[in-house]
Amino acid sequence: MSYSRKSCRTLFTPQQYARIYGVYQTSRSVMACPSFSADLTAAFTRDCSDSMNVDFTDNSIGATSWEWDIDGDDIIDYTIQNPTHSYLGAGGYDVTLTISNGSESLTKVYQDYIIVGGETANTTQIILTLFTDNWPAETSWVFRDSAGTALYTSPEYIEGDDDFTTFSETFDISTNECYTFEIIDTYGDGICCFSGNGSFTLTTLEGDIIATGGNYGFGEIIYMANAVLSVDDYFSSNNMTVYPNPTKNVLNIKFPNTNDLPDSYTVYNMLGQIMSSKKINQVDDLSIQTNTLSNGVYYIALTEKNSSITIPFIKK
Numbered sequence: 001m002s003y004s005r006k007s008c009r010t011l012f013t014p015q016q017y018a019r020i021y022g023v024y025q026t027s028r029s030v031m032a033c034p035s036f037s038a039d040l041t042a043a044f045t046r047d048c049s050d051s052m053n054v055d056f057t058d059n060s061i062g063a064t065s066w067e068w069d070i071d072g073d074d075i076i077d078y079t080i081q082n083p084t085h086s087y088l089g090a091g092g093y094d095v096t097l098t099i100s101n102g103s104e105s106l107t108k109v110y111q112d113y114i115i116v117g118g119e120t121a122n123t124t125q126i127i128l129t130l131f132t133d134n135w136p137a138e139t140s141w142v143f144r145d146s147a148g149t150a151l152y153t154s155p156e157y158i159e160g161d162d163d164f165t166t167f168s169e170t171f172d173i174s175t176n177e178c179y180t181f182e183i184i185d186t187y188g189d190g191i192c193c194f195s196g197n198g199s200f201t202l203t204t205l206e207g208d209i210i211a212t213g214g215n216y217g218f219g220e221i222i223y224m225a226n227a228v229l230s231v232d233d234y235f236s237s238n239n240m241t242v243y244p245n246p247t248k249n250v251l252n253i254k255f256p257n258t259n260d261l262p263d264s265y266t267v268y269n270m271l272g273q274i275m276s277s278k279k280i281n282q283v284d285d286l287s288i289q290t291n292t293l294s295n296g297v298y299y300i301a302l303t304e305k306n307s308s309i310t311i312p313f314i315k316k
């Protein structure tokens, strides 16, 4: 409630103006920039392996102490300003940074900020199926090997002509390599779901889906490992032997428990081409004829349910 005359209620005296100006001048630096905020960046080189080193950099303002939970388990891992961490194990990790300036603290959570590892794609060819939306010219993609070399790149999709159209591309891949597929949208709204339900899908030649999406903003990178030498539970708990290696006419694979044999095997050459493949019904099926192979390095992939192992061998 004001007791001044109505015409005076919205007016300030010169003294009042002076005080307002004084307060503004002394506090404007505080109002212009935050004096206390949490922020971070991370530097890393991702590949398909299940481990990755990350250098975190604190970009906070006004912090005098730091608490980092770098793997989302609510347990503080580091209290230094700029930690380096080695992640072991594929998956997405939340990163939480809590800063303090002695009197107050601030916490910022970055969900799935660090992603380690890649999809499994044990095959000789990867098939891209792309269904465009109403703005196909915004879409492009590139398929790279682990050195970053672009092996396949998209054609130019034409506005109007290529709207709501399905495109299929085939990528030849080799064994023991990490590939990336990057899809890009120049407008930043993906190909779903504002201007039509576009999508991309990567499948193996055998029809297994590696990755699919459409609602990816400015873009997305898919990491895919092809026949990376790995050991799963079944094979690590079975002391198998492979002999002779190098081999001439027959390669033998022996499991201690002949009642628990793997399901099948496939022999690949260095280019990832399938040389032979067989379902394993009996012990004899694991004596593999190699006399028809030309000399060189090959890989034999054994599978048992969801486990697989790939072993290199030499034909001499």
Ligand SMILES: [Ca+2]
Residues within 6 Å of the ligand: 068, 069, 070, 071, 072, 073, 074, 075, 076, 077
């Ligand atoms: Ca932790």
Ligand SMILES: [Ca+2]
Residues within 6 Å of the ligand: 135, 138, 185, 186, 187, 188, 189, 190, 191
């Ligand atoms: Ca778009």
